[in-house]
Amino acid sequence: MAAAEYDQLCRIESATDAAVGHLEVEDLLDELLDRVRELLQVDTATVLLVDPSSQQLVVTAARGIEAALRQGIRVPMGKGFAGRVAAEKQPVIIEQVDHTNVLYSVLMEYGICSLLGVPLLSSGAVIGVLHVGTLVPRRFTDDDVELLQIVADRVAFATESRRAEVERASAAVFQRSLLPVQLPLVQGLELAARYVPAENGGVSGDWYDVFTLPSGWLGIVIGDVVGRGLVAADMMSRLRSALRAYALLGDDPAEVLGRLDRQVQHFEPETMATVLLAMFEPSFERLHLSSAGHPPPVLALPHQPAALLDVPSDHPVGVPGGLPRRATMINLSPGALLCFYTNGLVERRGTSLDSNLQRLCESVMADPVDSVCAKVMAQLVSSDPPADDVVVLAVRRQDSGEGGG
Numbered sequence: 001m002a003a004a005e006y007d008q009l010c011r012i013e014s015a016t017d018a019a020v021g022h023l024e025v026e027d028l029l030d031e032l033l034d035r036v037r038e039l040l041q042v043d044t045a046t047v048l049l050v051d052p053s054s055q056q057l058v059v060t061a062a063r064g065i066e067a068a069l070r071q072g073i074r075v076p077m078g079k080g081f082a083g084r085v086a087a088e089k090q091p092v093i094i095e096q097v098d099h100t101n102v103l104y105s106v107l108m109e110y111g112i113c114s115l116l117g118v119p120l121l122s123s124g125a126v127i128g129v130l131h132v133g134t135l136v137p138r139r140f141t142d143d144d145v146e147l148l149q150i151v152a153d154r155v156a157f158a159t160e161s162r163r164a165e166v167e168r169a170s171a172a173v174f175q176r177s178l179l180p181v182q183l184p185l186v187q188g189l190e191l192a193a194r195y196v197p198a199e200n201g202g203v204s205g206d207w208y209d210v211f212t213l214p215s216g217w218l219g220i221v222i223g224d225v226v227g228r229g230l231v232a233a234d235m236m237s238r239l240r241s242a243l244r245a246y247a248l249l250g251d252d253p254a255e256v257l258g259r260l261d262r263q264v265q266h267f268e269p270e271t272m273a274t275v276l277l278a279m280f281e282p283s284f285e286r287l288h289l290s291s292a293g294h295p296p297p298v299l300a301l302p303h304q305p306a307a308l309l310d311v312p313s314d315h316p317v318g319v320p321g322g323l324p325r326r327a328t329m330i331n332l333s334p335g336a337l338l339c340f341y342t343n344g345l346v347e348r349r350g351t352s353l354d355s356n357l358q359r360l361c362e363s364v365m366a367d368p369v370d371s372v373c374a375k376v377m378a379q380l381v382s383s384d385p386p387a388d389d390v391v392v393l394a395v396r397r398q399d400s401g402e403g404g405g
Contacts, residue, residue: 028158029061036151037063040144042132044112047120047155048075048082049128057082057129065110065133079103082129085117089126091145092117095137107133114138118149120156130155183210186218188284190396192369194377198344198389205232205273206342206389209240211247216282219247222340222393223275223294226316235271239264239317243277253277253290254327257317261292261325264318272318276311276340280332284397287338290327292317295346295357298339298364299330300372306339306364308357337366337396344388345380356380369394 033045044064048057057075078087080103085092094101094115097108107115117131130152183191193208205225212218221243225232239260246259257277264271276294280287289297289309293316300306309330315322332338339360346356363379364372372394381390 026061029155030063032151032155032158033061033063036130036132036148039151040132040147042116043135044110044133045130046082046132047128047130047159048086049120049159050077050086050126057086060128065106065112071106073104073106075103081107081115082117082131085119085129085131086126089119089121091119091149093140093145095139097133111135114140116140116144116148118145118152120152120159122156122160127156127160184212186210186212188398189218189280190369190398191394192373193391193393194373196344196377196381196386196390198386205236206344206391207236207240208340208391208393209244210393211244213247213251215251217251218280218282218284219244220278220280220340220393220395221275222342222391223273224342225271225273235268235273238268239273239275243275247277247279251279251281251288252327253279253288254325257290257292257314258325261317261322265320268318272316274316274343278338278340285332286329287332288327288329290314290325292325293319295341295343297341298361300337300339300364300366301333302335302366304366306337306361308361309338332397334397334399335366337364337369337372337394339364339372339376340391340393340395341376342389342391344386344390345376345392347388348380348384349387364394366396369396372396 029047033047036045037043044062046059046065047061049060051058051074054074055077057077059073075082077083081092081094081101083103097112097115099105099108102108112133113135114137115131115133117129119126120128120130130148132148183193191210205227207223209221210219221240223236223239225236225239227235242263243256243260246256249259250256257275260275273292274294275292276289276297278287278289289311291311291313293313296309296311296313298306299309311328312326314325341360346353346360348356359379360376363376373392376392
């Protein structure tokens with residue numbers, strides 16, 4: 001590698017390192033493409049990134065062929081020049097561009113004669129394509145291919161790092177906007193909740209919800225969408241809204257979860273979630289529960305040890321072929337307390353699930369809900385950052401002599 005080329009590569013590396021921290025993805029790519037054109041002495045440089053939802057390559061940044069960006073060009077995987085690079089995960093060279101080897105005429109309209117493209121790879125997966133072109137015929141060499149692939153690796157690293165950072169921040173804001181800022185004041189019940197994000201700063205699909213219905217019934221939901229990041233947070237939002245809508249149609253939690261399950265299997269076939277739905281009758285004397293693969297709540301009665309509720313666990317939402325869903329009805333005496341939670345509370349490194357469930361039961365008493373949440377978190381989380389998001393929701397039926405809400 002010539003000294004000038006090595007110097008250019010060092011400049012690209014320094015640019016990616018410095019840019020990742022403050023530039024948006026599009027601005028970062030524009031800066032890198034300018035350097036690529038100078039490094040390889042080419043007329044055009046373009047980055048196409050994979051859109052996960054459509055599995056198409058989308059022109060995200062372009063220098064020297066900006067029309068491709070303005071026209072919002074998308075290339076199916078395996079089609080055309082860029083699609084071939086992505087599908088084969090190998091460099092591709094075209095010495096003479098014509099209608100047989102490119103998908104869109106914009107390349108020919110700009111007078112591009114020769115193209116060199118390399119894949120953008122992250123952990124072996126294709127996340128996009130970087131290609132360069134010249135307005136005069138050029139025979140790209142092995143050294144050109146090696147240089148562009150080195151640049152592509154830096155581009156892939158910088159792009160994924162910045163996109164992951166933006167996604168984490170967006171997902172965190174999105175998730176927190178969907179969790180109840182304040183639990184409703186319900187005459188005859190006490191409610192309190194805790195939410196602690198995972199130690200890695202990522203976002204999962206954990207959620208909880210409390211809502212009243214026109215019939216006077218009260219719904220309590222706790223759930224966990226499989227997956228992490230913005231996709232999981234977005235799916236959590238849709239499940240939350242759909243479940244509320246289906247709860248308006250009836251008070252049987254098994255039927256509500258059945259409707260939600262059918263919707264997910266039809267419209268979101270790649271989604272899976274555990275959900276526990278509890279429906280209080282208006283008097284709060286009886287509670288109806290149905291579990292879609294979610295851990296059972298803990299029930300504490302005054303002056304009695306707490307225990308896990310015996311609630312049948314049916315298949316998670318989104319899993320086809322399950323048996324009909326079941327509902328369980330329990331009587332709830334004054335002073336009784338229920339503690340709902342997500343897996344992150346009891347699935348901890350270095351300890352068994354059974355021992356953590358036992359510790360949870362020992363931590364729950366028929367006491368004021370805020371103190372119960374505090375004790376549960378202190379006993380099971382303490383100062384050890386959780387590997388997964390943790391949600392705890394405590395609900396206590398008040399004695400007749402206690403104040404409302």
